[in-house]
Amino acid sequence: GESVGLHLPTLSVQEGDNSIINCAYSNSASDYFIWYKQESGKGPQFIIDIRSNMDKRQGQRVTVLLNKTVKHLSLQIAATQPGDSAVYFCAENEGAQKLVFGQGTRLTINP
Amino acid sequence: EAQVTQNPRYLITVTGKKLTVTCSQNMNHEYMSWYRQDPGLGLRQIYYSMNVEVTDKGDVPEGYKVSRKEKRNFPLILESPSPNQTSLYFCASSPLAGANNEQFFGPGTRLTVL
Numbered sequence: 583g584e585s586v587g588l589h590l591p592t593l594s595v596q597e598g599d600n601s602i603i604n605c606a607y608s609n610s611a612s613d614y615f616i617w618y619k620q621e622s623g624k625g626p627q628f629i630i631d632i633r634s635n636m637d638k639r640q641g642q643r644v645t646v647l648l649n650k651t652v653k654h655l656s657l658q659i660a661a662t663q664p665g666d667s668a669v670y671f672c673a674e675n676e677g678a679q680k681l682v683f684g685q686g687t688r689l690t691i692n693p
Numbered sequence: 694e695a696q697v698t699q700n701p702r703y704l705i706t707v708t709g710k711k712l713t714v715t716c717s718q719n720m721n722h723e724y725m726s727w728y729r730q731d732p733g734l735g736l737r738q739i740y741y742s743m744n745v746e747v748t749d750k751g752d753v754p755e756g757y758k759v760s761r762k763e764k765r766n767f768p769l770i771l772e773s774p775s776p777n778q779t780s781l782y783f784c785a786s787s788p789l790a791g792a793n794n795e796q797f798f799g800p801g802t803r804l805t806v807l
């Protein structure tokens with residue numbers, strides 16, 4: 583089956599710097615990708631999504647980039663704040679039935 | 694407030710004692726799903742439901758049952774829990790009948806089976 587993975591399991595950044603979290607996917611048929619943030623003790627929270635007919639989408643302080651040629655997805659967080667500390671998951675759809683999640687990247691913000 | 698609720702939030706039980714974890718959403722969502730989250734394995738789908746009376750297996754359905762008699766509720770049933778079902782469980786819902794849309798997650802249920 584397809585897999586969704588992350589290049590780095592942990593990422594530490596300085597407060598105020600930009601963060602980039604990467605994700606590789608293997609299913610060429612996936613046409614929907616989504617990023618979730620999970621804080622300790624909470625359920626995953628939607629950050630941003632993108633469909634395969636786009637290569638970039640921006641939200642508030644976040645940008646998702648999709649490179650279908652190399653099957654790569656990234657989440658950019660601008661001006662990282664302490665509240666951004668969390669585990670970030672990427673996910674891709676498998677048809678209309680389900681989302682397949684990566685294992686997650688833990689983002690730590692250094693003061 | 695639009696939300697997905699789960700009960701109980703924490704549960705410690707013993708092997709073989711049937712239990713049900715409830716999930717309810719008040720957003721009139723079509724799609725609902727159950728996941729389990731284990732260290733190093735991320736979120737894995739157990740069962741999903743595209744609509745009332747329509748359910749199907751996810752990646753790890755063994756040992757679980759679900760039902761979708763009403764749109765808002767999607768209970769997860771463990772008929773005979775075993776220690777390998779100790780995990781953190783999340784229910785999620787999505788407005789459209791498909792997973793290729795934003796899913797809203799509940800707060801989670803931490804289950805320990807002794």
